Amino acid sequence: MIDMLVAAAVCPCPPLLVPEVASGAAPELDALREACGEAVAELLAAGPELLVLVGGGPQAEVWTEGGVGSFHRFGVNRAVRLPSGGVDGPELTPALTVGAWLLERAGTELPTHACAVPADAPAERMLGLGAGLAALADRVGLLVLGDGSACRTLKAPGYLDERAAGYDAEAARALGAADTEALAALDPQLASELLVAGRAPWQVLAGAARGRGLGGRLRYDEAPYGVGYFVASWS
Template identity: 60%
Template sequence: MLVAAAVCPCPPLLVPAVAAGAAHELDGARAACADALGVLAAARPDRLIVVGPAEQSGRGPHAQGSVGTFEGFGVDLSVRLGAGEATDGVLPPSLAVAAWLLERAQWAGPVEGLGVGEPLAPERCFEAGAALAGQAERVALLVMGDGSACRTLKAPGYLDERAEGFDAEAARALGAADVAALKAIDAELAYELKAAGRAPWQVLAGAAEGAGLGGQLLYEDAPYGVGYLVAAWS
């Protein structure tokens, strides 16, 4: 059963070594992520599952000890998902960011990862979430994903006037732990707005069905024209 969840953005720029001289620009997001992970720790889950967007090669389960790297972003930095021996598994970027957050929080409990494809249909997301929630008596999720990438002219997806409203409703739903609203997110619109968090958020919705969790929005901003949201459910 799902007992807690943290929702965090997943840009590699969240890692100071990657952001370099601009690292301070996401200090607020990092602090909010740390607070959200604190909520997970306080729930004392039997198992933590990290869910994040992934390309085809990064999908499927990732065992504890899987390694991620930021070499593709010009930084000689590797991270490992959870404590223990390194495995041959390679984390997609979103889960590598999550592994960095967990290392920073000194997470010591059992953890595994799941990469989900951006096109995954909502119904499949709900089914996947329900299956994750049933894996242990006390399950927590760390859900990685960004909002729209179309908030400004310089955003990766250029300016789309629908983006601000999309992110505002996502922020409201995540802050209120509104499962029905998350399930109702328009997958086609999310794709058009390059919102990589849509599928992971809907996995969360499937996991949280009937759990009766409350939510709190800890951070909401679009510093690079991309919607970054942090929320905690407990």
């Protein structure tokens, strides 16, 4: 058996995905929650022996012996842990905390590592990181957390930028087609200007999946709060 990526799930990571955080607005994201659940289920069904969460963070950081995240900053007394972690470990970034919640919701106890990548990380470094993650075990599964542009509408966190819809459309197409070269080519500078949180994590996925022959399926592509949210399955 060769070390390889066998499947991946791509999900956005707004804290509002967690019903307790969304509170009265929770039903607005039911379709997104369902799509994320289906993507994670397909990831687990592929039979990985190691899961790796990849999401944004202020600095490059890895968790291999467990990690804990909480939603306390949103006024919710709720904590989540990486599956199978022997200890709590360092605090997870907000993106990885949402990922840990998705895995908890799926009920998995598979060994799980996590990796945070900064928004300004160079593309080539992310591609190399992905290749390294794919070699961690014979059968690796990735759960990749990241949002599209936060500049899709006038009420979006970053206000309206006319370039945002086109950027997100290309990202969604690439994620749905498992197009590693298109993801590798996403422009970090433009992503920064458009407040795209998912660019670096998606390029980690591209590096992990290069040459693996995986197929993709886009499960969700909407911008409910002026932020692009995509869900995709690669297997």
